[in-house]
Amino acid sequence: MQDFQDRTAFVTGAASGIGLSLARAFLAEGANVMLADIETEALERAVAGLEGTGGQVDNLICDVADADAVQDAAQRTIARFGNVHVLCNNAGVGAGGPIEEVTAESWQWIIGVNLMGVVHGLQAFMPHMKAHGEAAHIVNTASIAGMLCLPNMGPYCATKFAVVAMTETLAAELAESNIGASVLCPMWVRTRIHESDRNRPAALRGTQAMKVDPARRSEIAQIIAAGLDPDAVAATVLSGVRANRLHIFTHPENEAMLSERFNGILAAFTSVTS
Numbered sequence: 574m575q576d577f578q579d580r581t582a583f584v585t586g587a588a589s590g591i592g593l594s595l596a597r598a599f600l601a602e603g604a605n606v607m608l609a610d611i612e613t614e615a616l617e618r619a620v621a622g623l624e625g626t627g628g629q630v631d632n633l634i635c636d637v638a639d640a641d642a643v644q645d646a647a648q649r650t651i652a653r654f655g656n657v658h659v660l661c662n663n664a665g666v667g668a669g670g671p672i673e674e675v676t677a678e679s680w681q682w683i684i685g686v687n688l689m690g691v692v693h694g695l696q697a698f699m700p701h702m703k704a705h706g707e708a709a710h711i712v713n714t715a716s717i718a719g720m721l722c723l724p725n726m727g728p729y730c731a732t733k734f735a736v737v738a739m740t741e742t743l744a745a746e747l748a749e750s751n752i753g754a755s756v757l758c759p760m761w762v763r764t765r766i767h768e769s770d771r772n773r774p775a776a777l778r779g780t781q782a783m784k785v786d787p788a789r790r791s792e793i794a795q796i797i798a799a800g801l802d803p804d805a806v807a808a809t810v811l812s813g814v815r816a817n818r819l820h821i822f823t824h825p826e827n828e829a830m831l832s833e834r835f836n837g838i839l840a841a842f843t844s845v846t847s
């Protein structure tokens with residue numbers, strides 16, 4: 574897809590961070606944008622700040638972990654703007670800790686949002702995109718944690734690896750179509766991801782208190798504060814969509830880390846072949 578003028582984008586997790594920047598970037602290109610999120614007040618603030626910046630903007634409350642809610646959001650977006658051309662499955666949350674200590678509730682929460690949220694978006698919008706036949710593009714937000722495994726981030730890495738796998742599969746399935754697919758894999762970005770617990774449903778808080786070392790929490794907050802500007806991430810996404818790039822990376826320093834991982838995997842073949 575090259576031109577976003579008068580096209581329509583649907584963005585989840587759009588009230589904050591990367592999603593809000595994606596919404597802003599598509600609006601500035603003349604697209605109509607539907608912002609979807611579960612934070613009512615943040616959504617209202619986001620829309621107020623975006624009005625008049627390009628195309629038309631609207632919002633709806635949608636929990637991506639709820640398949641029916643995402644189907645309903647798709648119908649409402651189509652009713653509001655007509656055909657949808659860009660789908661950004663971006664909503665995500667962070668939960669972690671030593672892998673044997675992560676509670677069942679944490680697994681359920683993070684899988685529901687980070688993995689099933691993407692599945693629900695694809696199921697709700699892809700039949701419509703295929704039916705209208707116009708050029709379209711899907712951007713699934715994973716993370717560099719979908720390419721590299723990091724200690725204490727087991728559930729997050731597991732869900733983000735799944736999003737990478739799903740998007741690579743999707744791109745192969747869509748190869749002959751005019752629908753592109755990209756997976757966004759950033760490292761640290763200046764957002765509220767480290768405050769994800771604000772959105773954890775009460776039913777999934779669990780009886781076992783989350784063990785988060787306060788020193789580690791403050792260290793992560795500092796790393797995030799020094800992270801990339803989400804508007805820069807959105808600009809990279811738009812150029813990635815235009816180039817129909819499958820993997821969209823934002824941090825050049827990740828290349829060496831990925832090489833090390835891939836070389837380590839390939840090295841394991843020496844015992845097979847020699």
Ligand SMILES: NC(=O)c1ccc[n+]([C@@H]2O[C@H](COP(=O)([O-])OP(=O)(O)OC[C@H]3O[C@@H](n4cnc5c(N)ncnc54)[C@H](O)[C@@H]3O)[C@@H](O)[C@H]2O)c1
Binds near residue numbers: 592666686760
């Ligand atoms: N910030 C980073 O360093 C970083 C790095 C790599 C990947 N990511 C990914 O980027 C995406 C966006 O996160 P962010 O960094 O902008 O964080 P953020 O917390 O600023 O924004 C996430 C948004 O998702 C919304 N959300 C949470 N649960 C939801 C649900 N069930 N349904 C709908 N919306 C929901 C939140 O309300 C929030 O507005 C996530 O998928 C995250 O994993 C972030």
